[in-house]
Amino acid sequence: MIKAILIFNNHGKPRLSKFYEHYNEDTEQQIIRETFHLVSKRDENVCNFLEGGLLIGGLDYKLIYRHYATLYFVFCVDSSESELGILDLIQVFVETLDKCFENVCELDLIFHVDKVHHILAEMVMGGMVLETNMNEIITQVDAQNKMEKSETFIFQSTRQDR
């Protein structure tokens, strides 16, 4: 099971935080800080697996992360997930974002964090992997975005696109 998915930049500023188990707001922020602290210390040529910090569950949980330019993608998982498999999943996630945003960069994630959530929701549900086929995910996300767009057209008010 995936316990949390975090994206933050090289300075620890959160760009996406999704928890699949409930923590109160303070604990969530602490976890983000602690995870950043653990991950940013890592050298560039060590393995991508870390034992989890004390906050998020101790010894049974691992942090699996990938560092792309200015962003860290961190998945916190328990022993039921394959470490190498999750690495591949992160890769699929990033490639999907790349396709959806056309050469994604950090700014895209900053200004469209809700869209990133929606893409993620088509890949991971309830802490479990839902869909890994990139094209399938993009098709579904596009269809839903179209539905949203069609609604805003119908309502001709002074209100504009969100």
Add this chain to the structure above:
Amino acid sequence: MPAPIRLRELIRTIRTARTQAEEREMIQKECAAIRSSFREEDNTYRCRNVAKLLYMHMLGYPAHFGQLECLKLIASQKFTDKRIGYLGAMLLLDERQDVHLLMTNCIKNDLNHSTQYVQGLALCTLGCMGSSEMCRDLAGEVEKLLKTSNSYLRKKAALCAVHVIRKVPELMEMFLPATKNLLSEKNHGVLHTSVVLLTEMCERSPDMLAHFRKLVPQLVRILKNLIMSGYSPEHDVSGISDPFLQVRILRLLRILGKNDDDSSEAMNDILAQVATNTETSKNVGNAILYETVLTIMDIKSESGLRVLAINILGRFLLNNDKNIRYVALTSLLKTVQTDHNAVQRHRSTIVDCLKDLDVSIKRRAMELSFALVNGNNIRGMMKELLYFLDSCDPEFKADCASGVFLAAEKYAPSKRWHIDTIMRVLTTAGSYVRDDSVPNLIQLITNSVEMHAYTVQRLYKALLDDISQQPLVQVASWCIGEYGDLLVSGQCEEEEPIQVTEDEVLDVLEGLLVSNLSTPVTRGYSLTAIMKLSTRFSSVNRIKKVVSIYGSSIDVELQQRAVEYNALFKKYDHMRPALLERMPIMEKTASNGPTEIVQTNGETEPSTVENGLKIDFTFERANPNPNIAVITIHATNSTEAEMTDFVFQAAVPKTFQLQLLSPSSNVVPALNQGTVTQVIRVLNPQKQQLRMRIKLTYTHKGSAVQDLAEVNNFPPQSWQ
């Protein structure tokens, strides 16, 4: 009231903040605006406001006042509203708030909505944060959707069902009919989540596991198709067809094949095929191979296949990719107990990993190295491990030192080698050594009678170099106190004896007493050592002076010792030689310190039973000393796997003293086919009710087990 600003605007504004305080101010201002907008019950802009609230929540600001608004959005007809509403529900709500129950009705309606994406949103939210009440109410809807032909909904329903089962395990039966033809799906998304659902059911219930064993042929077929089907652009990831699904199926096969001969037999071929045919140049291939290896090791596979698996792990160890090396070491650690010989073949590669830069890899290589040490390779391995101890990070030193001591104790080829190894550890990592190693080492040294002179000489020389490492200093002072006479008489046979006078020795010991580097415990050791030398050296006056000075020490412990020793010189001088005599050889005890045995009549103590391990106690009153009782423990194992590395430890209250003799063996055979016995001697001078706390450690079916228990119901005959 002007229209609330858009999310994009808010983000842009916040990014211009130069300090944390400025950011906080902007956020508070916007929150106030959002709050008043909520109060006005504005439907048009609610969506926008909640989106902004979620963004602020991510940055760490409180957003609980938006919870109800999320519910209103969910209830709206518009897809845009629902999307943000459900997202908000997942981020802000959980079952601890009563508010979440209000969602149940909305979700129920949305699960039956005409648009599949709305149904999808509802399934997703229920599957993420549905409470047990919600799951109970809505399980029927989920079950219905599990049977639909719409693959988009079917795959989501499968994962939602997993969540329902986790929350309300009793409902698992309900989903059984729907699983009947899940595996005949063509859509890989559905296949994938179906396998997850089946896995969850099998893990939770042995009945389900038995039921689903019949699916093994079908799973094998699906896997075979994936491998043999050739290039399929739809599912291709780096040249392999749907590696995620392959990994999932392999994991389910692992669960189904464990402890079952027929299933394991049925999957042997496909496992061999996957193991040999998978392309290893990319990470996806290696992920599949890794999963295959884990499955092979867990099921009842034939030995050829197991060797193949371990060789794959060996190849992984040589891979450039650190992640691959990491998983290889982790897996080897799990299999080293059961397939020891196969893993031994890769020993040199494993030892090389000790030099890796990566901390996680080093740790695993260290653990694995200790597991591979045996009588044949002890000298070579110890050289590598000591070299590692010299250069490793402080976080490893304590574990490494303990490991070295244990290995040395088990496999030391000679006493001299053993002492040398200990010396090496004490001098290089002396301050990281665990506290309980000091008494263990002292006992070891005492029992190596022929090495006393050599040992004390080496320890003395080490003290001259460095007095900062406390365990080293403590062991050294104790030895000098015991064998100081051998030191000054230059009796060493093993190496060139050094010339040292009594005064020089006393200088060193007194130096320890006054040094800032010495802890109070160390000072205690050195004072006692000085005292003991009063019967071994001739400069008794000097010693008397030192002892009397410390009679007024601020340290209470030291003061008490000094006063008592003073008394020994004055009133009880006749007893001094006997009291300070050379220590006798100590019986080998378990590492939990001195234990004593209680003697009783041959009554059997009802025993403790934990996880199939049963410990019986019997008592004998064979010893002439009425204060000592002899208890024998009998360990039997009713499970179907033997328990290896069995260690029994016991602790008693302070008024007792305990001594454990060697056990008859440290393997408890399975199915009650044999017993391990161990004798405990307990000294009970105050005739108090005996209580004992016991700790059992052993390896069972490949994993380490530790049990703790308290035994309080010893019969009165055992201690009266």
